[in-house]
Amino acid sequence: MSDDRDELDPGARGRTILFFIGGVPLIGLLAAAMVQLPRSGAGHSLYGDLLVGAAVRERHVTDVVTAINFDYRGFDTLGEELILFASVMGVLLILRKSDEQPACDDREDERQTRRAPPTSEAVRALGLGMIGVTLTFGLYIITHGQLTPGGGFQGGVIVATAWVLLYLAGDARAYERATPKPVVEAFEAVGALAYALLGFAGLLAGLSFLANLLPLGPIATAHSGGTIALLSVATGREVAGGFVLLVTSFVEEALAERAGSS
């Protein structure tokens, strides 16, 4: 097998040698570092211990990880959210549809030979049936991040998966109709903006940026934690919208093709 590859790609052997020159010492260094790792469950840090003790008392939430993401270190999450926002924009820019259509007379014939087999009824039924469950689960993960594992990031991707299921279940035109680009773009942008505005609300109230200024509510209910749930929802919007936009930009050509052929 390796001989075949060497024939096809004369540089492969050199690259393999180069890989071993770098890879073997790396394995040694990693092994040396891993020996010194603390045992699983034993590596406590002062900061972690402090927050685990304080989060329930100070913020009335039970998932300390979400309290850190959207409150104690909420500023970091703003940065992460903007990274995602910028990378989605970058992908949209690279994959934008070119205006020039390839002048091709026998396009019709090509399309006949290239058409994918129709989606099976089983995939269709299962996919469409899963959409409601997926959407509900995603919304639950977004809105209950302060109580149970999860939050805006994870829930946002799950919500977006509902739309991907719509595409996978075979109805490309239903997907196109369910994701009008301007609406999804606005949906995403409002999510990103809402996070920043919630941060400035803290400044307007005379507190610090992203200060948790809403009433904390009773411990461990859907509305405990003040701004944590709102920030989670804002992040969920941004992530769900961004992911749907990503998928749309990839399947756009296929959508146009199918719409034209039927």
Next chain:
Amino acid sequence: MTLDAETVLQLGALGALVVVGPVVVLTRAPRAQVIAFTCYGLLFGLACLAFQAPDVALAQFVVGAVALPILVLLTLARMRRHQEEADATRARLKKERQG
């Protein structure tokens, strides 16, 4: 030394990763590799769960087993479409030159 259930779970998850990791690297066909990588992502999420990190596990499930495979598959589909279009154009040009 006795092993409790949690340790067994953790060792099992790590063992599975050790087995599936090389499978991902040694699978050469891109589409098969996506499937292998998705399995690796799911197992990695389970490993996070075994080490009591449910938040990380959820993030790993949605990124490693949903988002990344979808994006790679869509990229592969797009590349194939471009390849087919280029092939068709080349064939047409050849036909025109001969005719």
